[in-house]
Amino acid sequence: xxxxxxxxxxxxxxxxxxxxxxxxxxxxxxxxxxxxxxxxxxxxxxxxxxxxxxxxxxxxxxxxxxxxxxxxxxxxxxxxxxxxxxxxxxxxxxxxxxxxxxxxxxxxxxxxxxxxxxxxxxxxxxxxxxxxxxxxxxxxxxxxxxxxxxxxxxxxxxxxxxxxxxxxxxxxxxxxxxxxxxxxxxxxxxxxxxxxxxxxxxxxxxxxxxxxxxxxxxxxxxxxxxxxxxxxx
Amino acid sequence: xxxxxxxxxxxxxxxxxxxxxxxxxxxxxxxxxxxxxxxxxxxxxxxxxxxxxxxxxxxxxxxxxxxxxxxxxxxxxxxxxxxxxxxxxxxxxxxxxxxxxxxxxxxxxxxxxxxxxxxxxxxxxxxxxxxxxxxxxxxxxxxxxxxxxxxxxxxxxxxxxxxxxxxxxxxxxxxxxxxxxxxxxxxxxxxxxxxxxxxxxxxxxxxxxxxxxxxxxxxxxxxxxxxxxxxxx
Numbered sequence: 001x002x003x004x005x006x007x008x009x010x011x012x013x014x015x016x017x018x019x020x021x022x023x024x025x026x027x028x029x030x031x032x033x034x035x036x037x038x039x040x041x042x043x044x045x046x047x048x049x050x051x052x053x054x055x056x057x058x059x060x061x062x063x064x065x066x067x068x069x070x071x072x073x074x075x076x077x078x079x080x081x082x083x084x085x086x087x088x089x090x091x092x093x094x095x096x097x098x099x100x101x102x103x104x105x106x107x108x109x110x111x112x113x114x115x116x117x118x119x120x121x122x123x124x125x126x127x128x129x130x131x132x133x134x135x136x137x138x139x140x141x142x143x144x145x146x147x148x149x150x151x152x153x154x155x156x157x158x159x160x161x162x163x164x165x166x167x168x169x170x171x172x173x174x175x176x177x178x179x180x181x182x183x184x185x186x187x188x189x190x191x192x193x194x195x196x197x198x199x200x201x202x203x204x205x206x207x208x209x210x211x212x213x214x215x216x217x218x219x220x221x222x223x224x225x226x227x228x229x230x231x232x233x
Numbered sequence: 234x235x236x237x238x239x240x241x242x243x244x245x246x247x248x249x250x251x252x253x254x255x256x257x258x259x260x261x262x263x264x265x266x267x268x269x270x271x272x273x274x275x276x277x278x279x280x281x282x283x284x285x286x287x288x289x290x291x292x293x294x295x296x297x298x299x300x301x302x303x304x305x306x307x308x309x310x311x312x313x314x315x316x317x318x319x320x321x322x323x324x325x326x327x328x329x330x331x332x333x334x335x336x337x338x339x340x341x342x343x344x345x346x347x348x349x350x351x352x353x354x355x356x357x358x359x360x361x362x363x364x365x366x367x368x369x370x371x372x373x374x375x376x377x378x379x380x381x382x383x384x385x386x387x388x389x390x391x392x393x394x395x396x397x398x399x400x401x402x403x404x405x406x407x408x409x410x411x412x413x414x415x416x417x418x419x420x421x422x423x424x425x426x427x428x429x430x431x432x433x434x435x436x437x438x439x440x441x442x443x444x445x446x447x448x449x450x451x452x453x454x455x456x457x458x459x460x461x462x463x464x465x466x
Binding site (some may be wrong): 053077083096224 | 316319364383
């Protein structure tokens, strides 16, 4: 019996690339508005609109699209063209049907860990979009459960652990967001591996916790099996 | 031990009013575009855009908002004003923060049934929106589980029943959509009560099943306890 009977993974930017599609889309969006405002101004305003909309729209591509459209109207003082608005919707639809690109080492690591642990995905975002990405990833068969949640907080993790009768000390979470994947688990007394991705959305940044026994940082998911082996000795 | 140990409810237009907010929003949307096209044309075009977008956006207010915006651009051949686009986003935000109005008899019926059965909500739509509505409804405490799914099909119900170890013959589903709440359950061999709502979205229409022993139709949720009593005799 392994020490950690359940190992749970965040999905976006932990199993597959995601933030780079947001960055690419944001670059296209900036181009559409380039004759109104400079890039920095557009980014700052978009982030402001996204932040105020998150309580209504939650996470994911659809809310991002609505925030881009609202930003475009505001920055152009209503002069944005219908065709530019339609182009923004097309950008969103393209994000939703983009190919899944797994991060290096994910396939092998997940297949290897599935032999020894019960694996879960715990992710936030749009329900349909996340379900489709998991299907298209080819990894579905390795995961015992997929949980798509509206927010990753201490409370939402505690509820999930209770629902699945998982003891906190036997739970190990892996993800690229300190704020959403790591800190809530440490607060609950669980263990977590933080694997930073090349880009972190401003909304997800947080300080690296110091001195917590349950906290581990890796450079690469391929290092995870060795870490778990070592912790279980 | 009751015959039906789990009674599951759809949420929108089964527990609380929803379609009327879509209808009100659609009326406002039609007004915005009134100098371009007549009402019938606008409704037909919106339904066409929604139908083609559902595979990308799924159900719920955010996808509805994006489809309204796309319809507005198409029907005006790109001439829709930025302010009208912003007005559409505001309509969507208003829908997401609208008060919950329970249908008549829901509070008493749910409280009564919770004494004897394990109750669930099985609904589709945007994750955050549905979670917030359940919280605001005041009914959360009566439900053992809340399941928000991207599509209500025979497969998705079969998966939920398996995950919760519920025997099909002990499962009773209640809802206002034949297509999403009733037919998949009957196909699985379960029982269901169809309670039509005053408006049915075109996408959810289906023929009433004839001669299925598990099929029941009620006029009002208040009739449900008596039906379950009778079936359990």
